Amino acid sequence: MLSRTxxxxxxxxxxxxxxxxxxxxxxxxxxxxxxxxxxxxPKPGFANYELLFTSASVQKTLMTTVRIAAITTAxxxxxxxxxxxxxxxxxxxxxxxxxxxxxxxxxISVLVRSFAWLTILGPQGPINxxxxxxxxxxxxxxxxxxxxxxxxxMVHVMLPYAILTLYANMRxxxxxxxxxxxxxxxxxxxxxxxxxLPLTRPGLIGAGTxxxxxxxxxxxxxxxxxxxxxxxVAQYTAIQINETSRWGLGTMLAASLMIAVVGALWALSxxxxxxxxFGA
Amino acid sequence: xxxxxPSGIVAAFAWLVLxxxxxxxxxxxxxxxxxxxxxxxxxxxxxxxxxxxFLTSDxxxxxxxxxxxxxxxxxxxxxxxxTLCAIGCWRLxxxxxxxxxxxMILPMAVPTIVYALGIYRLYVELDLVGTALGVIxxxxxxxxxxxxxxVSGSLSNLDPRLEQAARGLGASVRQTLRYVIVPNxxxxxxxxxxxxxxxxxxxxxxxxxxxxxxxxxxxxxxWDGINDNLDPVIAVVATAMILFTLLVxxxxxxxxxxxxx
Amino acid sequence: MSDxxxxxxxxxxxVERTEGQVYRRRTFFSMCAILGIAPIAAKLTxxxxxAKELVxxxxxxxxxxxxxxxxxxxxLKKYPDRKAVIxxxxxxxxxxxxxxxxKKVTWDVMDRxxxxxxxxxxxxxxxPIDYTIVDKSKVRPEHVVEWGIGNYIYAMVLTYNxxxxxxxxxxxxxxxxxxxxxxxKRAFRREPDATLEAALLAAGVPRDKLYPIDMKLALxxxxxxxxxxxxxDVIADxxxxxxxxxxxxxxxxxxxxxxxxxxxxGLVDWTWNEGISWGACWMIPKGAQGGRAISDFINxxxxxxxxAQLLKTNGYGPSNPEAAKLLDAEWNKVNPGAPENYAxxxxxxxxxxxxxxxxxxxQLLDVLSA
Numbered sequence: 001m002l003s004r005t006x007x008x009x010x011x012x013x014x015x016x017x018x019x020x021x022x023x024x025x026x027x028x029x030x031x032x033x034x035x036x037x038x039x040x041x042p043k044p045g046f047a048n049y050e051l052l053f054t055s056a057s058v059q060k061t062l063m064t065t066v067r068i069a070a071i072t073t074a075x076x077x078x079x080x081x082x083x084x085x086x087x088x089x090x091x092x093x094x095x096x097x098x099x100x101x102x103x104x105x106x107x108i109s110v111l112v113r114s115f116a117w118l119t120i121l122g123p124q125g126p127i128n129x130x131x132x133x134x135x136x137x138x139x140x141x142x143x144x145x146x147x148x149x150x151x152x153x154m155v156h157v158m159l160p161y162a163i164l165t166l167y168a169n170m171r172x173x174x175x176x177x178x179x180x181x182x183x184x185x186x187x188x189x190x191x192x193x194x195x196x197l198p199l200t201r202p203g204l205i206g207a208g209t210x211x212x213x214x215x216x217x218x219x220x221x222x223x224x225x226x227x228x229x230x231x232x233v234a235q236y237t238a239i240q241i242n243e244t245s246r247w248g249l250g251t252m253l254a255a256s257l258m259i260a261v262v263g264a265l266w267a268l269s270x271x272x273x274x275x276x277x278f279g280a
Numbered sequence: 281x282x283x284x285x286p287s288g289i290v291a292a293f294a295w296l297v298l299x300x301x302x303x304x305x306x307x308x309x310x311x312x313x314x315x316x317x318x319x320x321x322x323x324x325x326x327x328x329x330x331x332x333x334f335l336t337s338d339x340x341x342x343x344x345x346x347x348x349x350x351x352x353x354x355x356x357x358x359x360x361x362x363t364l365c366a367i368g369c370w371r372l373x374x375x376x377x378x379x380x381x382x383x384m385i386l387p388m389a390v391p392t393i394v395y396a397l398g399i400y401r402l403y404v405e406l407d408l409v410g411t412a413l414g415v416i417x418x419x420x421x422x423x424x425x426x427x428x429x430x431v432s433g434s435l436s437n438l439d440p441r442l443e444q445a446a447r448g449l450g451a452s453v454r455q456t457l458r459y460v461i462v463p464n465x466x467x468x469x470x471x472x473x474x475x476x477x478x479x480x481x482x483x484x485x486x487x488x489x490x491x492x493x494x495x496x497x498x499x500x501x502x503w504d505g506i507n508d509n510l511d512p513v514i515a516v517v518a519t520a521m522i523l524f525t526l527l528v529x530x531x532x533x534x535x536x537x538x539x540x541x
Numbered sequence: 542m543s544d545x546x547x548x549x550x551x552x553x554x555x556v557e558r559t560e561g562q563v564y565r566r567r568t569f570f571s572m573c574a575i576l577g578i579a580p581i582a583a584k585l586t587x588x589x590x591x592a593k594e595l596v597x598x599x600x601x602x603x604x605x606x607x608x609x610x611x612x613x614x615x616x617l618k619k620y621p622d623r624k625a626v627i628x629x630x631x632x633x634x635x636x637x638x639x640x641x642x643x644k645k646v647t648w649d650v651m652d653r654x655x656x657x658x659x660x661x662x663x664x665x666x667x668x669p670i671d672y673t674i675v676d677k678s679k680v681r682p683e684h685v686v687e688w689g690i691g692n693y694i695y696a697m698v699l700t701y702n703x704x705x706x707x708x709x710x711x712x713x714x715x716x717x718x719x720x721x722x723x724x725x726k727r728a729f730r731r732e733p734d735a736t737l738e739a740a741l742l743a744a745g746v747p748r749d750k751l752y753p754i755d756m757k758l759a760l761x762x763x764x765x766x767x768x769x770x771x772x773x774d775v776i777a778d779x780x781x782x783x784x785x786x787x788x789x790x791x792x793x794x795x796x797x798x799x800x801x802x803x804x805x806x807g808l809v810d811w812t813w814n815e816g817i818s819w820g821a822c823w824m825i826p827k828g829a830q831g832g833r834a835i836s837d838f839i840n841x842x843x844x845x846x847x848x849a850q851l852l853k854t855n856g857y858g859p860s861n862p863e864a865a866k867l868l869d870a871e872w873n874k875v876n877p878g879a880p881e882n883y884a885x886x887x888x889x890x891x892x893x894x895x896x897x898x899x900x901x902x903x904q905l906l907d908v909l910s911a
Contacts, residue, residue: 172437228772
């Protein structure tokens with residue numbers, strides 16, 4: 001019996017292998033090669049990493065990145081949860097329509113979307129026109145070319161990811177459980193909170209992880225909607241690499257980001273059951 | 281089928297969010313009919329000039345095909361390898377397999393430009409710069425995390441005892457995968473596939489570095505000459521893609537309806 | 542034919558490298574085989590670049606068509622047995638460094654600017670221009686450096702809305718910083734060049750005392766400016782901001798200000814006064830294979846005819862002052878290289894930027910994002 005389990009495990013390791021080989025050979029090896037630059041340039045040592053503690057601009061960029069990613073994640077989860085929930089409950093025809101709306105933005109390149117947002121949120125855009133038309137404001141309010149604009153556009157980009165991840169998770173939940181709770185006298189809200197919500201925790205954690213990590217690496221959206229005011233790590237790194245030949249700082253930031261994510265995943269796995277994080 | 285009854289407020293809120301999602305599309309569609317040579321709403325009248333430019337331009341059409349097949353192949357690789365990996369890790373569920381799975385997500389967190397430097401160096405040695413294979417492999421490996429994450433999410437709803445039971449009844453690993461596990465994780469695999477596809481479809485930075493002169497995917501075509509002008513054709517492309525998805529979904533809907541009746 | 546020759550080259554290279562790099566290649570392909578993609582791998586191996594083809598690298602878009610008609614075609618006409626092609630993928634510093642370090646240099650001549658040439662040259666990333674062949678007398682002396690020679694002139698110019706202030710228009714950078722006289726939104730590039738100079742000129746620094754740049758003063762001026770301005774990253778975005786009335790005055794690239802004036806039927810205009818002029822230049826990556834052809838091409842590109850034509854198609858100012866004589870008065874109005882316009886502007890401090898661009902950009906970003 002034991003040897004059979006071992007055999008089976010071997011088979012399962014075998015199916016893990018293709019992805020692992022790909023990842024190591026065409027991701028980590030070439031990446032590691034570049035990240036070494038961070039301890040080699042401008043001179044060997046950890047001088048670049050000291051900047052994490054001494055340079056106000058490095059710290060500020062990191063803080064901005066984490067803050068924006070966190071806010072984006074919170075909004076994407078909140079809004080996405082409502083949509084996924086409504087989708088899960090809808091009739092299949094309506095589900096299609098909702099799915100179409102969710103997939104719609106995917107087809108508009110992030111570049112095009114960023115410019116669309118500049119128009120929509122701009123001083124002469126429809127939003128400001130509506131606000132002034134309704135008499136809510138006299139002057140156009142600054143919705144783009146600042147952090148607000150970046151957040152709106154980023155939540156827009158991330159929402160479909162959150163919705164689809166949550167929805168995939170909710171699809172697997174037996175709706176009968178909620179109905180049973182209702183029949184036992186629970187109110188609609190109670191049934192949701194005590195039965196449905198706990199079952200979607202893996203979905204929430206999965207979607208949150210996905211959205212947060214993806215948000216850390218945003219480049220195009222903050223570059224265009226930030227009006228030069230919002231500087232996130234990816235853009236900071238890209239400036240270092242595109243404009244100068246000094247790569248030490250940019251690669252250090254990338255390495256730090258990677259280490260921070262590993263650390264965060266590790267910490268997360270201490271707080272909540274790691275199996276919950278990925279399922280199993 | 282539905283036993284969930286969200287209150288009216290929740291449903292209304294969901295539709296509000298959905299219209300927020302659709303909002304840029306409503307800006308993009310009229311822009312595709314602009315009479316100006318820059319990205320703007322039609323000024324004096326609606327015009328088909330950019331649709332014509334798009335449909336008669338070999339360059340744009342070629343870019344769409346190139347992006348499409350690169351995205352399809354890299355998605356197939358990412359979904360295949362990623363799904364198997366997620367299932368393997370789920371079943372093994374050991375400390376080591378958990379580490380493997382965490383590793384899988386990392387590519388999402390690293391600024392793409394840094395990876396682009398590395399992959400360029402590797403591809404120079406392998407003579408893969410400017411090849412479709414090179415781009416496909418790079419897109420597949422960076423698409424893996426999406427698949428692993430979504431499939432793992434789907435597996436979380438699956439009772440591991442199901443797998444043990446199937447094995448106990450004498451099913452081989454292959455049979456277990458095929459009849460027990462995969463049918464249960466279809467939503468996760470599908471969303472992973474969509475993410476991986478879009479990831480490749482919209483990816484710019486890696487292509488700039490390793491695409492050479494030959495590979496001009498759609499995002500690259502859109503960025504071309506970005507400092508000169510924003511070509512309204514990019515709005516046409518987006519509109520065409522929206523119409524295409526609408527068509528596919530409607531076709532599927534009516535097909536279902538016919539089958540049901 | 543060339544296909545067969547490429548195959549042979551391939552084979553030769555393969556044999557030559559059996560001891561070294563090829564090992565990795567082989568491991569790689571066996572890995573591909575494991576993943577079941579070996580057949581595709583074999584089919585998709587690239588053809589080697591034709592050694593005789595001159596590769597001119599620029600930033601794509603309209604520049605491909607323009608440079609082809611004005612420079613590449615005349616070059617091919619003069620040397621009918623040669624080949625040349627334009628690669629519009631952009632010679633960003635990171636890509637230059639990667640290519641030079643990889644020792645497999647496929648680019649021959651790159652369209653960049655003089656301060657980058659002065660920055661990258663000393664770092665060993667560029668070949669010096671061969672002035673025994675290239676005729677440097679065709680351009681102004683400030684557009685000749687060891688690793689680069691000016692191929693056209695561009696300028697960051699004061700751009701403004703002509704209707705916003707009842708017929709009054711800003712004439713210099715002091716006006717741009719005068720928020721009472723000229724209320725409205727400003728637009729600058731989120732890059733130090735011209736952004737800093739404009740601030741110093743507004744603060745009253747004389748035009749011949751701009752360099753070395755007083756960073757503290759320039760940044761203080763932008764601290765005052767910040768809430769009144771947008772700082773754009775993509776130039777087309779800045780152009781758009783003037784066009785749709787989001788921005789009313791500030792900095793814009795002359796090649797974009799010109800079509801903007803046409804698109805808006807004169808609503809947006811610009812002045813050469815106190816513009817900052819820059820020399821775009823040819824540079825050659827270290828290890829480029831083009832040899833003599835590179836210098837021949839550069840010489841052709843400096844001929845006044847092609848230079849004048851490129852102004853008409855792309856708005857690029859001829860670096861060869863002779864070209865102005867081929868242009869009539871109307872065209873010379875939009876020509877940053879025309880003597881009367883050039884004299885109104887201030888040549889950008891390439892030596893200062895070669896040394897300080899990275900730090901200056903950083904400090905500017907810090908101020909803007911604070």
